[in-house]
Amino acid sequence: MAMTRQSVVLGVLLAPVTLFLGVFFLLPLCIIALFSLLTPGLYGGVEWAFYHWNYGRIFGWADGIIEIFEPIYLQILLRSLGFAALTVLLTLFLCYPVAFWVSRLSQRWRLVFLFLITLPFFCSLIVRLYAWLLILKPTGILNSTLLWTGLVTEPLEILYTPTAVVLGMVYVMVPFMFLPLYAAVDNLDQAQVEASLDLGANRVQTFLKVILPQTLPGIMGGAVIVFIPSVGNFVVPDVLGGAKGLMIGNLVEQQFLSSRNWPFGSALSMIIMAVVLMVLLVAVTRARKVGGHA
Amino acid sequence: MSALLEIRDARRSFVTPEGGRLAALDGVSLDVGANEFVTLLGPSGCGKTTLLRAISGFETLDGGTMRLGGADLTGLPPFRRLVNTVFQSYALFGHMTVARNVGYALEVAGVARAARAAQVAEALEKVGLGGMGTRRPGQLSGGQRQRVALARAIIAKPRLLLLDEPLSALDRNLRQQMQLELKMLQHSLGIAFIFVTHDQEEALTMSDRIVVMRAGRIEQIGTPRDIYRHPKNRFVAEFIGETNLLPVTIDRVEGSQAVARTADGVELLLPGAGRNLGEQVTVVLRPADFTLGTAGIPGTVSRAVYLGSDLYVFVQPHAGGPELRVIARDTEGVQAGATVHLSHDPSRIHVLEAA
Numbered sequence: 001m002a003m004t005r006q007s008v009v010l011g012v013l014l015a016p017v018t019l020f021l022g023v024f025f026l027l028p029l030c031i032i033a034l035f036s037l038l039t040p041g042l043y044g045g046v047e048w049a050f051y052h053w054n055y056g057r058i059f060g061w062a063d064g065i066i067e068i069f070e071p072i073y074l075q076i077l078l079r080s081l082g083f084a085a086l087t088v089l090l091t092l093f094l095c096y097p098v099a100f101w102v103s104r105l106s107q108r109w110r111l112v113f114l115f116l117i118t119l120p121f122f123c124s125l126i127v128r129l130y131a132w133l134l135i136l137k138p139t140g141i142l143n144s145t146l147l148w149t150g151l152v153t154e155p156l157e158i159l160y161t162p163t164a165v166v167l168g169m170v171y172v173m174v175p176f177m178f179l180p181l182y183a184a185v186d187n188l189d190q191a192q193v194e195a196s197l198d199l200g201a202n203r204v205q206t207f208l209k210v211i212l213p214q215t216l217p218g219i220m221g222g223a224v225i226v227f228i229p230s231v232g233n234f235v236v237p238d239v240l241g242g243a244k245g246l247m248i249g250n251l252v253e254q255q256f257l258s259s260r261n262w263p264f265g266s267a268l269s270m271i272i273m274a275v276v277l278m279v280l281l282v283a284v285t286r287a288r289k290v291g292g293h294a
Numbered sequence: 295m296s297a298l299l300e301i302r303d304a305r306r307s308f309v310t311p312e313g314g315r316l317a318a319l320d321g322v323s324l325d326v327g328a329n330e331f332v333t334l335l336g337p338s339g340c341g342k343t344t345l346l347r348a349i350s351g352f353e354t355l356d357g358g359t360m361r362l363g364g365a366d367l368t369g370l371p372p373f374r375r376l377v378n379t380v381f382q383s384y385a386l387f388g389h390m391t392v393a394r395n396v397g398y399a400l401e402v403a404g405v406a407r408a409a410r411a412a413q414v415a416e417a418l419e420k421v422g423l424g425g426m427g428t429r430r431p432g433q434l435s436g437g438q439r440q441r442v443a444l445a446r447a448i449i450a451k452p453r454l455l456l457l458d459e460p461l462s463a464l465d466r467n468l469r470q471q472m473q474l475e476l477k478m479l480q481h482s483l484g485i486a487f488i489f490v491t492h493d494q495e496e497a498l499t500m501s502d503r504i505v506v507m508r509a510g511r512i513e514q515i516g517t518p519r520d521i522y523r524h525p526k527n528r529f530v531a532e533f534i535g536e537t538n539l540l541p542v543t544i545d546r547v548e549g550s551q552a553v554a555r556t557a558d559g560v561e562l563l564l565p566g567a568g569r570n571l572g573e574q575v576t577v578v579l580r581p582a583d584f585t586l587g588t589a590g591i592p593g594t595v596s597r598a599v600y601l602g603s604d605l606y607v608f609v610q611p612h613a614g615g616p617e618l619r620v621i622a623r624d625t626e627g628v629q630a631g632a633t634v635h636l637s638h639d640p641s642r643i644h645v646l647e648a649a
Binding site: 195203 | 411
């Protein structure tokens with residue numbers, strides 16, 4: 001069989017990415033899936049014997065002797081999903097109006113704003129989160145300002161609470177929500193908005209029937225890009241969260257780095273992945289139906 | 295009977311990127327009757343689109359008033375005006391079916407689904423798209439989208455339909471067909487149309503009246519024949535159709551006729567009424583009003599362009615001098631270099647009021 005010149009060129013061009021993803025993404029994924037079903041080694045690592053209690057401890061079929069069922073794992077998973085969903089909603093509400101505002105700016109100011117929104121990427125995440133720590137702590141900028149203005153008499157306890165975690169995640173994720181939203185809003189056909197108003201739809205109807213469905217791809221894109229890293233996030237809760245703000249990502253991190261229970265950490269990872277995939281599947285198919293994009 | 299739409303001294307100016315002010319509407323007054331087809335005609339930037347957007351409510355006026363059916367439109371948002379628009383880009387809702395597009399005005403007005411479906415089918419039938427309701431705009435041709443936009447704009451039975459260069463994206467044959475259909479549709483609906491275009495042929499074909507605009511002002515309002523035969527000034531004469539614009543001096547008046555002479559000595563006959571000896575005026579003579587024959591103004595054919603049934607001939611009465619444009623039947627065997635004689639009916643000459 002003679003291969004056409006075109007397919008040879010295509011193959012050469014695609015080979016590096018295929019190789020890279022195969023070695024550094026697919027292979028580790030298989031290792032994690034495998035490890036999640038193996039026996040934990042005494043000092044880390046694994047012993048090559050089948051072991052289902054990793055999942056049993058999480059879902060409730062533990063033997064109660066060596067492995068004990070703890071509902072806390074599922075609770076932390078649920079909490080993580082909740083935090084991530086809240087982060088999606090908050091970033092969406094923050095960014096949606098701004099996207100409209102920016103798309104109406106002159107070309108020059110638009111570029112300035114787009115530069116500003118990407119500016120945080122120029123600075124290390126850890127440094128930025130420690131800045132938040134300084135702002136939120138009882139003697140921090142926020143509390144001293146509030147105390148000085150007399151709005152509160154006691155310092156607000158925000159640091160090391162779920163509020164601080166969500167606040168931090170919203171802060172980190174805003175650019176990821178904004179960019180796909182902005183692209184969708186900027187693409188919005190203004191003539192269709194005018195057509196809707198012209199045909200007697202008031203501003204609310206026009207928003208619901210024309211603007212929202214037309215920008216839905218951007219909303220879905222932003223939601224997915226924000227939701228996935230939020231569920232597994234461990235840096236933000238690590239710095240700002242304390243015990244009550246612990247998320248599933250921290251749990252995984254602990255299993256690998258402190259408890260040295262690799263199979264259990266792998267099992268937790270697999271569960272996160274499965275849940276995220278399920279949520280995405282439902283969200284995307286639903287959005288298809290609402291948006292009517294065939 | 296008072297007019298359906300009364301516009302009085304409408305003014306609107308924009309700030310240009312250079313910081314100056316540009317008057318898009320500079321004191322425009324216009325009445326449109328309840329069952330009239332009015333065309334706003336002018337080159338781009340003449341203010342015709344701004345006027346249309348002011349009527350639909352997407353532009354606010356700096357000054358002047360607009361009344362629709364006697365009611366003041368000032369401050370009324372677009373969705374409260376009994377006016378619908380066919381947009382230049384059609385602006386169909388890409389995420390909806392054709393039927394939902396067409397029924398949109400009824401949907402937002404709260405008409406029940408069943409009643410809506412019947413009216414949608416009727417409207418689609420009216421524009422020749424029966425049975426296409428389940429398609430999406432993306433699956434239609436340009437001409438079909440045009441018809442969907444039309445059906446969508448007339449379904450709520452507006453008193454006035456605005457059309458913003460709706461035919462400009464169509465090819466020539468389809469455009470001519472749509473011109474006739476639009477005119478018939480306007481008749482059968484019995485509502486007023488305001489049609490914006492920069493295409494003079496379109497304006498002449500469809501309109502009851504044409505409004506010629508330039509630089510935010512109305513140059514002339516009249517029936518197509520009026521505008522074509524009796525343009526007020528040089529701009530209107532040149533914008534509407536091919537024309538010979540000739541500066542002449544009245545040489546002599548002989549009874550009911552006057553003889554005018556151009557700078558290079560060509561003599562033309564025109565009605566004598568109101569003409570004074572030695573008077574300098576500009577006259578308009580359409581190319582089709584010259585007759586090629588054996589008597590009259592002698593000249594040499596410098597170019598002859600074949601137009602199908604007609605021949606477009608450029609005649610020079612004097613070598614190297616200005617050309618006269620003539621449209622003649624293609625039976626003469628006229629070609630470049632030939633000597634011809636031009637005659638004309640004096641009553642077909644029009645004298646411009648202003649130069």
